[in-house]
Amino acid sequence: MTRVPGRMLRIDGVPTHVLCEGSGPVCVLSGGLGSSWFDWDPVVPLLTAHRTVVRFDRPGLGLSAPSPRVPTAAGEAGRILRVLDALGLTGPCEVVGHSLAGFHAEAFARLHAARTAGLVLLDGSVEENPRSPFPPGLRIGTARLLAAALSAAGLPRALGRTARRLTVRAETVRHRDPAPGELVRRCYGTSRALRAGLLENATYPDVAAELAALRARHPLPRVPVTVLAAYGATDSPRELRWLERQRELAALLGGEFRISAPAGHLVMLDDPAAVARAVLRAD
Template identity: 25%
Template structure:
């Protein structure tokens, strides 16, 4: 089991694949852990060195005291890169993971060579919305809001027909309150519009066509900020296309990797 000790937490990390492979770093969404990528990874090129990590309070990582900041979460990802001596990283971020990727690419253009932003934006929601959610989770936990979150994450056919759907609810509701609310605070305080507008690197922006958390028009607006960014919809997918439509997602990412990392 791999880990990195940070000032406020021990972070669970995963480093798989050839040491000399093309480096791809994944950052998962709010309320999920690094297993969110499990169905996608076997469908990607075999020569990748794949780095994943659990944010504070998610998966096996410690829950450092809330609130968190986007700068702090990006610093965690940066520290992982430095600890593993990574270079020429393609960063793939889902939802809050995409915010982390945008912040890290703006801070360390020498480190990040390309970005895949999935179901994310330069600014997601309002501070009032996130603060209301923080208060609700602190009062009652995550279980009461689980059904509503699942409706935004997954399409109706997936929720109704796939027996593994229940596992996603479990992953969400077993996230620590400190980790979940801490990351909510980081999103509430993040408006990366100007720094994202200034990015100058290859960027692929993906979104499930039925995403209820970061709708396609919001995600496309972020793609439009970045010179040369490509925007693609993943059909029949909600907020987590890497889990709901892994084959289609893998094809889009593989094509981007072949064009930008060879």
Template identity: 30%
Template sequence: MRVVLILALLAAGFWALTLWRAARHEARAQASHPPLGQFVTVEGLRIHAEVMGSGPDLVMIHGSNGNTRDLSFVLAPILADHFRVILLDRPGLGFSDPAPAGAADIAGQARLLMLAAEQLGAKRPIVLGHSYGGSVALAWAVHHPDRLAALVPVAAPSNPWNTPLDLLYRVTSTRLGAAVAVPLITAYVPDSYVTRALEDVFAPQPAPAGYADHFGPGLSLRRASLRANAAHRASLLGEIEALHPRYGEIAVPTEIVHGTEDDTVNFDLHSTTLSGQISGAVLTPLPGVGHMPQHVAAQVVADAVLRAATRAGLR
């Protein structure tokens, strides 16, 4: 009995230390990379938004476990010369509140971000989404066809796939994993792990100098962000299976941009196929480019947005 009590006390002490380290890590991350924009309240949720530039409205939606800083590093400043750019943190990520159960899927996120953009005066913006954000943009176009002027999916998952969910997400998307594994990750995984992982995301190109410092790897390791991202990733395939039969309903000008060497989101399965599912869609393949064209081919992506604006009669 005494041994059991000692073990219980040791376990409690370790867990108290873990929660303290997790909270300290989160506080450091938020202090070094605070929110740069403003907050709008949508159905009781605070959505973080950065607004820059002037011109036709352009909403930009980041990918998995990201935040507005990903798109503000290179691409948004380029486009701010031509557009009023609205960068939005997806629900549960960056500095936006998590969406409630039933509203955290890509359709629910699209609706919340659409309402946030409307509060900022963007009634019918061009919508650009990178990676998972591209799936949200596609849901926006399908479910709210009269609330956007044009669509720009960048390296976007769009069609069902048969590869298994990563082990990390299989664990952290469960109740036990969210309660136990996530605090352990936040407490004991250093920011340098995320910085090294960025090299794989950018491959075959290197991550740009200064990107990690701008992006804030610690923001992605916060408990709320890890839980939201895991839940999003775990349910995405089923959501895409339900959404993809409706791409033929999309009638706005659509410019698709994707690197042919993307090991994260397959070019042919997702973008070549998508270009045949949306009438009039134009696909710009980027030979040799990986999953992050908004950085390594930013001007090409910007040119696609400009073409979309012209086709929509906004330029």
């Protein structure tokens, strides 16, 4: 059996899988929708000589237990804060958010300015006009019913690993998942991971709208901000538009805009060196 690093801490009453490695100024790495701690494995060795690197699994993902609460921007920002407090890391830290977790990282910076030393968004989610035609209660209820039905049919155990592998292949230019098969089965062959992923997807419009409201009330602290966009170098209209949206996000936040190419959405797997450079840019 593959040895699993890290430890379990109780955060908001939820057993949460947390890793803390390295030394120096603190940075927190938070992955996108449905991700696990090992998605950052290629990046962490490039940082630990310079940073104290914190990773954790959100409820239901990786090795963390599920939570009865639905995800919110403020709730996930608070989770980052409480993970740091539980580790005794009470000073300012750099917050790194990938994809959906870019919302969480920015919310952290806006709500906990005194604890923020920098903000890095890796191919972060962008919603210029967040809205949904369906009310939150309907979306959340549907996600829970779907998770229950698929779990009862045994689909997570049968297809969880395959779904993970196909997703990684589709969202990288390397088209290969470096994660050990045993860990993938352990983390994605479960009903809790399926439920967590469906809930994160169902509440995505609400988290985006919540962040838009936070932007109007809570200014960003005066800290370095970097937006690193992934670009597959295909020059397709869709990719070029995505780069422009990422550039606009950097301008909105008053940050530096960078491009990682060639790289897919899972930029930490395709170009870990570019991610490390974005985190270490202040050195």
